[in-house]
Amino acid sequence: MQYVSTRNKNQKCSAAQAIAQGLALDGGLLTPEVLPKLSPNGLKTMTDMSYQQRAVFVMGSYLDDFTASELSAYATRAYGPDKFDTKAVAPVRQLDDKTYCLELWHGPTCAFKDMALQMLPHLLSASLSKNEEQKTVCILVATSGDTGKAALEGFKDVDRTRILVFYPKDGVSDIQQLQMQTQEGENVGVCAVVGNFDDAQTGVKRLFSDAALRDTLAGRGYFFSSANSINWGRILPQIVYYISAYCDLLKEGKVQKGDPINVCVPTGNFGNILSAYYAKQMGVPIHKLICASNQNNVLTDFIKTGVYDRNRPFYNTMSPSMDILISSNLERMLFEFTERDDVAVKEYMSALATEGRYEVSEKVKKQLDKNFAAGCCGDAETQAMIAKIWKEKNYLIDTHTAVAFHVLEEYRRETGDDTPTVVVSTASPFKFCDNVLGALGVTDLAAGTDILDQLSKVTGEPVPAPLANLKGKEIRFQQVTEKENMSDRVLEMLQ
Ligand SMILES: *Cc1c(COP(=O)(O)O)cnc(C)c1O
Numbered sequence: 001m002q003y004v005s006t007r008n009k010n011q012k013c014s015a016a017q018a019i020a021q022g023l024a025l026d027g028g029l030l031t032p033e034v035l036p037k038l039s040p041n042g043l044k045t046m047t048d049m050s051y052q053q054r055a056v057f058v059m060g061s062y063l064d065d066f067t068a069s070e071l072s073a074y075a076t077r078a079y080g081p082d083k084f085d086t087k088a089v090a091p092v093r094q095l096d097d098k099t100y101c102l103e104l105w106h107g108p109t110c111a112f113k114d115m116a117l118q119m120l121p122h123l124l125s126a127s128l129s130k131n132e133e134q135k136t137v138c139i140l141v142a143t144s145g146d147t148g149k150a151a152l153e154g155f156k157d158v159d160r161t162r163i164l165v166f167y168p169k170d171g172v173s174d175i176q177q178l179q180m181q182t183q184e185g186e187n188v189g190v191c192a193v194v195g196n197f198d199d200a201q202t203g204v205k206r207l208f209s210d211a212a213l214r215d216t217l218a219g220r221g222y223f224f225s226s227a228n229s230i231n232w233g234r235i236l237p238q239i240v241y242y243i244s245a246y247c248d249l250l251k252e253g254k255v256q257k258g259d260p261i262n263v264c265v266p267t268g269n270f271g272n273i274l275s276a277y278y279a280k281q282m283g284v285p286i287h288k289l290i291c292a293s294n295q296n297n298v299l300t301d302f303i304k305t306g307v308y309d310r311n312r313p314f315y316n317t318m319s320p321s322m323d324i325l326i327s328s329n330l331e332r333m334l335f336e337f338t339e340r341d342d343v344a345v346k347e348y349m350s351a352l353a354t355e356g357r358y359e360v361s362e363k364v365k366k367q368l369d370k371n372f373a374a375g376c377c378g379d380a381e382t383q384a385m386i387a388k389i390w391k392e393k394n395y396l397i398d399t400h401t402a403v404a405f406h407v408l409e410e411y412r413r414e415t416g417d418d419t420p421t422v423v424v425s426t427a428s429p430f431k432f433c434d435n436v437l438g439a440l441g442v443t444d445l446a447a448g449t450d451i452l453d454q455l456s457k458v459t460g461e462p463v464p465a466p467l468a469n470l471k472g473k474e475i476r477f478q479q480v481t482e483k484e485n486m487s488d489r490v491l492e493m494l495q
Pocket of ligand 1: 111112113146229266267268269270271272273321322400426427
């Protein structure tokens with residue numbers, strides 16, 4: 001199967017090229033030329049499979065330049081018991097007769113980014129071999145928290161890869177900083193940047209476009225790439241868990257073949273919910289994709305009106321992984337809803353770049369209406385929902401997942417739609433102890449890693465092992481750099 005750019009359908013490449021390259025040369029996003037369909041019995045065939053086998057089955061239909069035995073080896077390593085603390089990998093938990101929670105935080109960094117970032121390094125490393133690339137890839141990441149740690153864990157000690165992560169010195173939580181400073185692996189590097197996330201991100205962008213640096217590193221056998229969620233290798237592993245969730249519901253007899261479900265997804269860059277759309281196109285009977293946003297509600301407005309307008313204030317919220325005003329993966333959705341009109345997509349994206357705004361055609365609006373619902377909420381409602389779910393269901397959720405539950409409640413009240421719904425849970429509540437404890441009415445918060453035990457004590461829930469283990473871990477990376485000197489740090493780390 002070939003991959004095409006969302007901005008030029010005639011620009012094609014193989015899956016291995018798409019994964020190695022990340023972005024199309026014209027700035028568009030690389031997308032499968034056709035979306036494969038599951039066979040009529042496909043879902044049934046998968047119900048008795050393990051998560052790893054389901055991953056091979058689904059990913060194989062998009063990656064014909066990879067063999068089943070290659071994919072099987074990657075799935076075993078990516079989703080094995082040394083990485084995930086439950087055999088189910090992505091378990092579905094029932095909360096009431098029409099509400100389910102898909103827990104995507106059982107991996108090594110306790111956030112849903114692990115689902116893709118445990119798989120991507122294997123796909124990337126193999127893609128380099130397939131493309132006969134001689135050099136070692138160096139993944140550069142600027143992170144506001146979750147992505148950096150998940151990428152470090154995914155790429156650690158993977159052949160022919162190096163990974164360097166830059167985070168804003170005062171822009172991540174104590175736990176997030178400790179997670180990165182204690183990172184293990186021979187091919188990893190971590191450095192704090194004086195400044196905020198924008199400083200780190202702008203600095204990394206400058207590294208990518210620094211021709212002199214690129215030449216020096218090419219001489220040492222390295223080239224740069226990105227593990228950002230626009231890479232197809234991050235979207236594909238996410239399609240798997242939506243299909244897997246439906247198979248689990250079938251297996252448990254909670255739905256019968258063909259019964260519709262809704263999914264409700266806490267959304268930032270639009271990668272997760274886009275994967276749900278692809279699962280729907282493949283044949284999972286998803287009725288509505290419910291897009292949940294925090295106070296940064298640019299997507300809520302877009303889905304309701306067809307106008308995307310990023311000219312608005314930016315808020316720092318309690319669900320920081322959703323604090324985003326430009327949702328990059330929406331471009332792939334526009335490509336589908338315009339019936340793959342690459343010229344229209346290019347125009348929308350250029351209006352976004354120049355004016356920060358675009359309005360889609362009536363045809364696209366109709367598709368948005370048919371497939372999506374949307375809602376948003378603020379921090380107070382987020383915390384109220386954590387308290388409510390804890391009290392009523394004895395189930396502890398994090399701030400991002402709480403946004404989704406709030407939006408689902410509102411959606412049900414407004415529409416009366418009582419289709420069984422899978423709410424996607426994207427992080428362990430232990431990653432956001434302070435705001436979760438606050439929601440439960442605790443005001444006197446413990447310092448440092450003691451806050452993990454505090455949340456455990458208040459709720460009786462165990463601290464996930466990867467977070468509990470932080471305590472005894474050796475700190476390996478304490479370097480801090482000015483943003484002007486980031487290229488020196490890269491040259492030191494890539495000797
Ligand atoms: C990244 C992230 C999200 C947003 O996912 P997108 O694919 O960017 O929409 C939501 N919740 C958590 C905890 C995340 O880390």
